[in-house]
Amino acid sequence: xxxxxxxxxRLYWWKGVPNFGDALSAxxxxxxxxxxxxxxxxxxxxxLAIGSLIQVxxxxxxDPAPDGRRPVIWGAGLLHPVGSIGFLENVEVALLRGPxxxxxxxxxxxxxxxxxxxxxxxLGELPARDDRIALVPHHSMLADPAxxxxxxxxxxxxxxxxxxDALEVCRRIASFRYVISASLHGLIVADACGVPSTWxxxxxxxHLKYYDYAxxxxxxxxxxxxxxxxPAHLRGLKDDDGLVWAEGIARARADLLTAFPxxxxxxxxxxxTLAEPN
Numbered sequence: 236x237x238x239x240x241x242x243x244x245r246l247y248w249w250k251g252v253p254n255f256g257d258a259l260s261a262x263x264x265x266x267x268x269x270x271x272x273x274x275x276x277x278x279x280x281x282x283l284a285i286g287s288l289i290q291v292x293x294x295x296x297x298d299p300a301p302d303g304r305r306p307v308i309w310g311a312g313l314l315h316p317v318g319s320i321g322f323l324e325n326v327e328v329a330l331l332r333g334p335x336x337x338x339x340x341x342x343x344x345x346x347x348x349x350x351x352x353x354x355x356x357x358l359g360e361l362p363a364r365d366d367r368i369a370l371v372p373h374h375s376m377l378a379d380p381a382x383x384x385x386x387x388x389x390x391x392x393x394x395x396x397x398x399x400d401a402l403e404v405c406r407r408i409a410s411f412r413y414v415i416s417a418s419l420h421g422l423i424v425a426d427a428c429g430v431p432s433t434w435x436x437x438x439x440x441x442h443l444k445y446y447d448y449a450x451x452x453x454x455x456x457x458x459x460x461x462x463x464x465x466p467a468h469l470r471g472l473k474d475d476d477g478l479v480w481a482e483g484i485a486r487a488r489a490d491l492l493t494a495f496p497x498x499x500x501x502x503x504x505x506x507x508t509l510a511e512p513n
Contacts, residue, residue: 240498240499240500240501241270241501242270243270243271243272243273244264244265244268244270244271244272244273244281244282244499245273245275245279245280245281245282246260246261246272246274246275246280246281246282246283247274247275247276247277247280247282247283247288247291247306248260248261248274248285248286248288249286249288250274252398253398254374254397255397255398255401255405255420256285256286256351256397256401256419256420256421256423257286258401259285259350259351259354259401259405260283260285260286260350261274262354262401262402263284263285263351263353263354264282264309264350266353266356266357267353267491267492267495267500268495268499268501269501270499270500277292277294277295277306278295280306281306281307281499282306282307282309282499283306283307283308283309283311284309284310284311284350285310285311285349285350285351285420286311286312287311287313287443287444288311288312288314289311289312289313289314289336289340290313290314290315290317292306292322292326293317293318293319293320293322295322296322296325296326297322297325299324299325300325305327306326307326307327307329307499308326308327308328308329308330308331309329309350309494309496310330310331310332310348310349310350310491311331311332312331312332312333312444312447312448313335313336313339313340313443313444313447314441314443314444315441315443316443317339317340320340320341323342327496328340328342328344329494329495329496330348330490330491330494331344331347332347332349332444332448332451333347333349333446333447333448333449333450334347334447334450335446335447335450346490346493346494347451347487347490348451348452348487348488348490348491348494349423349451349487350491351420351423351424351427352423352426352427352452352487352488353427353488353491353492354423354427354428355427355428357405358402358406358409358428361409361410361428362406362409362410363410364410365410365412366391366412367391367393367410367411367412368391368392368393368413368414368415368469368472369395369407369408369411369413369414369416370386370392370393370394370395370415370416370435370465371395371397371408371415371416371417371418371435372397372418372435373397373417373418373437373438373440374398374418375437375438375439375440376417376437376438379438379462381462382462385462385465385466388466389465389466389469391469392465393411395407395408397421404424405424408421408425409424409430411430412430412431413431413432413472413475414433415432415433415465415468416432416433416434416435417435417438417440419437419444422434422445422448423448426452426454426478426480426484427484427488429477429481433468434456434457434460435459435460435465436460436461436462437459442459445459451483451487452480452483452484452486453480453483454478454480454483455480
């Protein structure tokens with residue numbers, strides 16, 4: 236019988252700037268796997284999950300890892316198109332974030348999902364919502380004077396600190412009646428918690444990852460709002476009856492759990508059955 240894994244999973248996530256979306260990766264993987272997780276660089280990792288990180292794998296796995304390891308891609312995506320895709324022979328693709336990443340990699344897949352959609356399982360009972368509106372900037376926007384001016388002019392808006400504790404940021408997002416977000420995981424966490432949201436122009440960030448995620452759950456996504464368009468958008472907000480792409484969110488959540496590699500769980504399905512009480 237194969238021994239159950241007990242060592243921490245060596246997970247690669249981006250740590251360049253403190254950001255709750257990247258930090259969520261370790262929390263979600265630990266929850267789903269039932270194992271501890273520690274950060275590892277791309278050359279030494281066993282898995283990557285949340286993030287636009289696949290181009291990093293292309294740079295590091297053009298040749299097989301010397302130890303024979305094939306890092307698992309579970310829910311990650313592309314930031315931009317890549318050239319050669321020969322690296323795919325040296326990694327294991329369990330699930331991609333969305334169909335745009337799959338198309339660009341030449342992969343035929345039916346299931347997709349961003350692991351951030353599982354955050355509700357970590358939060359437990361969601362907080363009650365109030366009448367506030369969250370503004371979730373991309374971390375690159377924090378020094379923009381236009382952002383400060385908007386917050387001064389619109390008292391209904393409350394700024395979310397994307398560098399804060401990841402689960403606390405998610406709880407706060409879940410407590411608002413509406414979210415305006417330049418952060419991809421601001422939108423994803425809002426979707427996971429059933430909070431309506433609008434995409435805000437993310438500074439100089441590329442847009443592929445946003446459309447990739449939206450396509451994975453069937454979410455219509457227009458061009459993002461500019462900061463100067465937010466006041467008019469606020470005036471037009473109406474009570475929402477729920478997310479029309481909720482079925483797509485539920486499907487992606489189920490596909491994420493199904494696609495998580497059994498050999499990386501603390502307990503395999505077979506041994507879990509044996510451990511169940513009579």
